Amino acid sequence: xxxxxxxxxxxxxxxxxxxxxxxxxxxxxxxxxxxxxxxxxxxxxxxxxxxxxxxxxxxxxxxxxxxxxxxxxxxxxxxxxxxxxxxxxxxxxxxxxxxxxxxxxxxxxxxxxxxxxxxxxxxxxxxxxxxxxxxxxxxxxxxxxxxxxxxxxxxxxxxxxxxxxxxxxxxxxxxxxxxxxxxxxxxxxxxxxxxxxxxxxxxxxxxxxxxxxxxxxxxxxxxxxxxxxxxxxxxxxxxxxxxxxxxxxxxxxxxxxxxxxxxxxxxxxxxxxxxxxxxxxxxxxxxxxxxxxxxxxxxxxxxxxxxxxxxxxxxxxxxxxxxxxxxxxxxxxxxxxxxxxxxxxxxxxxxxxxxxxxxxxxxxxxxxxxxxxxxxxxxxxxxxxxxxxxxxxxxxxxxxxxxxxxxxxxxxxxxxxxxxxxxxxxxxxxxxxxxxxxxxxxxxxxxxxxxxxxxxx
Amino acid sequence: xxxxxxxxxxxxxxxxxxxxxxxxxxxxxxxxxxxxxxxxxxxxxxxxxxxxxxxxxxxxxxxxxxxxxxxxxxxxxxxxxxxxxxxxxxxxxxxxxxxxxxxxxxxxxxxxxxxxxxxxxxxxxxxxxxxxxxxxxxxxxxxxxxxxxxxxxxxxxxxxxxxxxxxxxxxxxxxxxxxxxxxxxxxxxxxxxxxxxxxxxxxxxxxxxxxxxxxxxxxxxxxxxxxxxxxxxxxxxxxxxxxxxxxxxxx
Numbered sequence: 001x002x003x004x005x006x007x008x009x010x011x012x013x014x015x016x017x018x019x020x021x022x023x024x025x026x027x028x029x030x031x032x033x034x035x036x037x038x039x040x041x042x043x044x045x046x047x048x049x050x051x052x053x054x055x056x057x058x059x060x061x062x063x064x065x066x067x068x069x070x071x072x073x074x075x076x077x078x079x080x081x082x083x084x085x086x087x088x089x090x091x092x093x094x095x096x097x098x099x100x101x102x103x104x105x106x107x108x109x110x111x112x113x114x115x116x117x118x119x120x121x122x123x124x125x126x127x128x129x130x131x132x133x134x135x136x137x138x139x140x141x142x143x144x145x146x147x148x149x150x151x152x153x154x155x156x157x158x159x160x161x162x163x164x165x166x167x168x169x170x171x172x173x174x175x176x177x178x179x180x181x182x183x184x185x186x187x188x189x190x191x192x193x194x195x196x197x198x199x200x201x202x203x204x205x206x207x208x209x210x211x212x213x214x215x216x217x218x219x220x221x222x223x224x225x226x227x228x229x230x231x232x233x234x235x236x237x238x239x240x241x242x243x244x245x246x247x248x249x250x251x252x253x254x255x256x257x258x259x260x261x262x263x264x265x266x267x268x269x270x271x272x273x274x275x276x277x278x279x280x281x282x283x284x285x286x287x288x289x290x291x292x293x294x295x296x297x298x299x300x301x302x303x304x305x306x307x308x309x310x311x312x313x314x315x316x317x318x319x320x321x322x323x324x325x326x327x328x329x330x331x332x333x334x335x336x337x338x339x340x341x342x343x344x345x346x347x348x349x350x351x352x353x354x355x356x357x358x359x360x361x362x363x364x365x366x367x368x369x370x371x372x373x374x375x376x377x378x379x380x381x382x383x384x385x386x387x388x389x390x391x392x393x394x395x396x397x398x399x400x401x402x403x404x405x406x407x408x409x410x411x412x413x414x415x416x417x418x419x420x421x422x423x424x425x426x427x428x429x430x431x432x433x434x435x436x437x438x439x440x441x442x443x444x445x446x447x448x449x450x451x452x453x454x455x456x457x
Numbered sequence: 458x459x460x461x462x463x464x465x466x467x468x469x470x471x472x473x474x475x476x477x478x479x480x481x482x483x484x485x486x487x488x489x490x491x492x493x494x495x496x497x498x499x500x501x502x503x504x505x506x507x508x509x510x511x512x513x514x515x516x517x518x519x520x521x522x523x524x525x526x527x528x529x530x531x532x533x534x535x536x537x538x539x540x541x542x543x544x545x546x547x548x549x550x551x552x553x554x555x556x557x558x559x560x561x562x563x564x565x566x567x568x569x570x571x572x573x574x575x576x577x578x579x580x581x582x583x584x585x586x587x588x589x590x591x592x593x594x595x596x597x598x599x600x601x602x603x604x605x606x607x608x609x610x611x612x613x614x615x616x617x618x619x620x621x622x623x624x625x626x627x628x629x630x631x632x633x634x635x636x637x638x639x640x641x642x643x644x645x646x647x648x649x650x651x652x653x654x655x656x657x658x659x660x661x662x663x664x665x666x667x668x669x670x671x672x673x674x675x676x677x678x679x680x681x682x683x684x685x686x687x688x689x690x691x692x693x694x695x696x697x698x699x700x701x702x703x704x705x706x707x708x
Contacts, residue, residue: 037605400518
C-alpha cells in the first residue's frame, strides 16, 4: 500500500483525456459550491460551524452520554464500539439474531472505514448499497472514489454498459434519466424486501437524542421505513449539542458538498417506528486518540462534505482511488496516517500545500498545517517516502552554510551547462521524467555577480 | 529607506536576473540596498519535506542574518511566507520573531512600507498573472476565489498601474501551478500535469507574458513550457519575475 500515491497518480494521468475530464467534472462541483456559498454571512457561518464542532469535541463524553440517555428513553438501543472490529461484530450479531440476510445500506463512509460489506459478505449476508453512486461502484467491485460522489470517476456511457450487464438495459443506453430509472426499479425491490436497513448519519443531536441523515435520493428513508430493523453506524465525532447547532451544520453542509442550499431529504429520527427496532452503533476507531493529540484534533471537525476534494488540484488529477484509503483527498491525507502511519505515509506528501482546502472547509480545518505536521512526524519515524530523505537531508547540509552552498551551486550550474542533457534527464531524474526541462543555468550566480561588481565582499 | 535584499537560494543560483532586477528596482525607488545578507536559505525546502532538524539549522542561520537589519526584502512570496509563519516556531531564540516581523515580499514592500500603490511605467503586453499559493492563501497578498474575493493585492495593483498592460482573464484565477517544493520531485507526473493546465489557461487567453512574484513557480512552469511534449503556444510565452517586469516597465 505504501507504494503509494505517486505511482497511482501517474497511472491515472496516463489517460490524459480522462484525467482532464475528471478534473473538469470536479471543478464544476467546486464552482457550484462557490455560487451556493456566496452569501453575506458565509464566513460567519464557517466561524460558527468551527466553534460548535470545537465545543462538541471539547465536551464529547458528556454530549455522547446525553445523546445515549435521550435516545434510550425513546426506545433506541445504543451500542458503543471501540474499533472497526467491534462495530462489525455488533452489526453482525444484530443481523444474525434476527436471521437477516438481505441488507439495504445507504451511504456511510464509516462502514467503508470499517470494511463492513466484505465482513458481512463473508458471513453470508448480502449488503446492497442503495445510493446510486455507491451501487455503481459496488456492482463494479470498486470502492467509492469520493466521499459524496462515490462514482464521480464513472462516465455515463460506462454506467450504461454496467447496467446493461446487470439490469438488462439496452446496450447503448447512456441517458442519465433512463439509467436512473433502471436503477430505481432495481433499488425499490431491494429496499422493499430487505430484512434490515443500515444507514450512516450526518449528525447526532445531544439535545434531542436524534440522528440526522441527509440524502438526495431518499434511499436512506425508504430503507429505514421499510425494514423491521434500522441500524445506524456513526462515528462519535458526529455529535452536536443542540438543534441550533444542527441548523448551522445543515446550512454549510449541502452548500459545500454539492452547491445545494439543502439536500433533498433531511431526516431527523428520534425513535424507532412502531413495531420496529432502531439501533445506533457509536464508533471510536481511533477518534479518541486523535482527540488527545492537539496537533491533529481539529481533523475530527470534518463533516464529510467533500469540498476539499473538489477544490484540490491534486485530487482532481489523481482520482480518489490513488489515495488507497476510504477517505480520499486532503482530509483523507490527514486522517489516514493516524490510522496507519506506515501504510499511508505517502499521503501527506500528495499536496502542494496550496491552501485551497483550508479556504473552502466549512468548519475551518487548517489542513495544510496538519499535512506539514504529518510530514514532520513521518520524517521523525524514519518513514519518509523514498527519495525525500536522501534529497532533502543532503540539501539541508548544503544550504545551511554559505561556503558549501556556493561551491555546490557552482558545480550544479556547471553540470547543467556542460553535461549532455541525456545524462541529466534520465528516467531517474524526477524533475525531467514527466516532461519538464532542466533550468537554463546562468554562468554566474547573483552573489558572484555582486562580488564582481564590488557590491559585496 | 535602508533595506537588505535576501536572495533565496535557488534564485541566487538559477535566476540571478530576478535578484538583479529587484536590486535595480529598489534603488530606482530610492532605497539604499545592502547585499550583506549572508544566509543562503530560510529552510523552507527541508521543512516542506518533513526534515525539521535540517530546516531548523538553515532557519536559525537565516534569522541570524536578518538580526542586524530593520527591513529585509525578498523577491519570493513562498520564502517570505516561510520566514513569517514558520521561523518563529523553528528558531529557538527571539531572532525568529524579529525575522518574521521585518521581512517583506517585494510587491507588498513597495505597496506597503514604500507606500506606492502604482509605479509610473509602461508595459504594452498581454500579461497573465500567477500569484503563488503561499503569497495568496498564506500571506493573503491577493483575493481568493474560495472566499469570493476578486483578484487583487499588491502585485495586481502594481501591474494594473502600468500603462498599456492588459491583464488577461483566466478560467481558473488562482489554481496552483503544481510546483509545491518537494512535491515537484515527489509527485512529478502530477506536478507537470498541473503545470500544463496552467499554461493552457494562459495561452488560450493569448497571454504574451507570464508574471509571478514567485520564482519557484516560474522555474517549474518554464521547465514544463520548454518541454517538447507541450503545446507550441506555451513556448512563445515569456516568463518574467515581477521584479524583472517592473524594472523593464519603469526604465
